[in-house]
Amino acid sequence: MSTVLIFSNNPQSFTDAIGFLEVLKQKGLNVDKIIGVTSNNSANTEDIKKLGILELYLYDSKSTDDQIAKGLFQLVKKFSPNIILSSSSKTNNSILAYLSGLLSLPMLTEISDLLNATSDTLTLSRSVLAGRAYSIESVKLPAIITITPKKFTPSNLAATNDIKLDNLPLQDTTVKIVEVTPKKREGVKIEDAEIVVGVGRGFKSKEDLKLAFELASLLGGEVGCSRPIAADLRWLPEDRWIGISMKKIRPKLYIAIGISGAPQHMSAVDAKIIVAVNKDKNASIFSYSDYGIVADLYQFLPILINKLKKK
Numbered sequence: 001m002s003t004v005l006i007f008s009n010n011p012q013s014f015t016d017a018i019g020f021l022e023v024l025k026q027k028g029l030n031v032d033k034i035i036g037v038t039s040n041n042s043a044n045t046e047d048i049k050k051l052g053i054l055e056l057y058l059y060d061s062k063s064t065d066d067q068i069a070k071g072l073f074q075l076v077k078k079f080s081p082n083i084i085l086s087s088s089s090k091t092n093n094s095i096l097a098y099l100s101g102l103l104s105l106p107m108l109t110e111i112s113d114l115l116n117a118t119s120d121t122l123t124l125s126r127s128v129l130a131g132r133a134y135s136i137e138s139v140k141l142p143a144i145i146t147i148t149p150k151k152f153t154p155s156n157l158a159a160t161n162d163i164k165l166d167n168l169p170l171q172d173t174t175v176k177i178v179e180v181t182p183k184k185r186e187g188v189k190i191e192d193a194e195i196v197v198g199v200g201r202g203f204k205s206k207e208d209l210k211l212a213f214e215l216a217s218l219l220g221g222e223v224g225c226s227r228p229i230a231a232d233l234r235w236l237p238e239d240r241w242i243g244i245s246m247k248k249i250r251p252k253l254y255i256a257i258g259i260s261g262a263p264q265h266m267s268a269v270d271a272k273i274i275v276a277v278n279k280d281k282n283a284s285i286f287s288y289s290d291y292g293i294v295a296d297l298y299q300f301l302p303i304l305i306n307k308l309k310k311k
């Protein structure tokens with residue numbers, strides 16, 4: 001092994017790749033040179049120096065995914081890295097998928113463990129089926145690999161004194177950004193809440209969600225929701241959306257109301273106690289819950305809210 005190219009649109013997640021390289025070294029593989037590529041608007045070269053990156057290529061944050069991928073393509077042709085490594089995120093995966101196509105290289109995403117490494121093959125574990133299973137896969141190098149964030153934390157950083165800075169060679173783009181509209185956000189941090197009241201399609205109208213907000217306020221918690229509530233019905237903003245496609249939560253208590261318990265929702269819920277309220281006794285949410293209440297939410301919630309108010 002000689003050269004590794006580390007890419008991340010957000011340089012803060014370079015540490016995921018550096019942590020992975022540390023494990024790679026423990027398995028006996030050497031890395032002579034690390035080349036970094038990131039967006040210039042958030043890159044702090046002093047912090048990046050601490051990671052042992054020798055050359056850093058920067059690109060304008062307004063560049064399109066295909067421009068960045070084509071720029072990376074030029075670097076890969078120049079340095080022939082054995083591994084192109086990144087932290088798994090929507091943006092990183094999307095750009096590297098372009099690159100994988102341009103180079104005809106294999107790409108493995110959501111890597112959570114390195115099981116074996118030889119000079120030309122890595123055996124890796126990756127999260128599949130919305131986090132419910134791991135798939136053991138081996139890949140011939142060179143390859144593109146993206147790592148589940150925070151799975152590999154570096155402990156020995158080999159800082160460099162000097163870092164060579166350059167611009168990523170950008171090509172013309174075939175994609176034109178016409179307009180960027182920021183998503184509506186309330187700034188709610190359901191991922192930090194100790195109590196989350198989750199609402200799903202069991203609620204018949206946006207107006208009815210006030211029952212859940214009242215319950216959450218009595219308990220000192222936050223309201224989260226399933227995908228249809230945020231994405232399809234747009235009753236709540238996306239920062240309340242729980243699931244593989246949006247936010248993961250780790251509360252002490254999760255109360256799921258009118259939520260069926262789809263794996264794409266439940267794989268993002270790591271709660272100490274789960275309470276489910278659903279009128280269908282066969283709803284799959286009950287297989288995840290510590291306490292299950294088979295009831296119509298419109299009958300159950302007013303009773304619960306009244307009892308809590310009295311307390």
Ligand SMILES: Cc1cc2nc3c(=O)[nH]c(=O)nc-3n(C[C@H](O)[C@H](O)[C@H](O)COP(=O)(O)OP(=O)(O)OC[C@H]3O[C@@H](n4cnc5c(N)ncnc54)[C@H](O)[C@@H]3O)c2cc1C
Pocket residue numbers: 199200201202203225226227228229241242243244245246257258259260261262263264265277278279280283295296297298
């Ligand atoms: C690629 C992909 C990604 C996805 N990502 C996500 C994600 O990130 N997050 C997510 O949540 N989903 C996600 N989904 C969607 C997911 O598969 C489910 O469709 C969704 O979670 C269902 O939402 P729900 O439970 O609110 O609605 P439903 O499945 O319609 O369930 C509503 C539940 O309410 C109950 N109910 C109805 N009326 C009442 C009442 N009066 N009282 C009590 N209970 C009642 C019903 O019995 C039912 O169980 C994704 C799907 C795909 C394909």
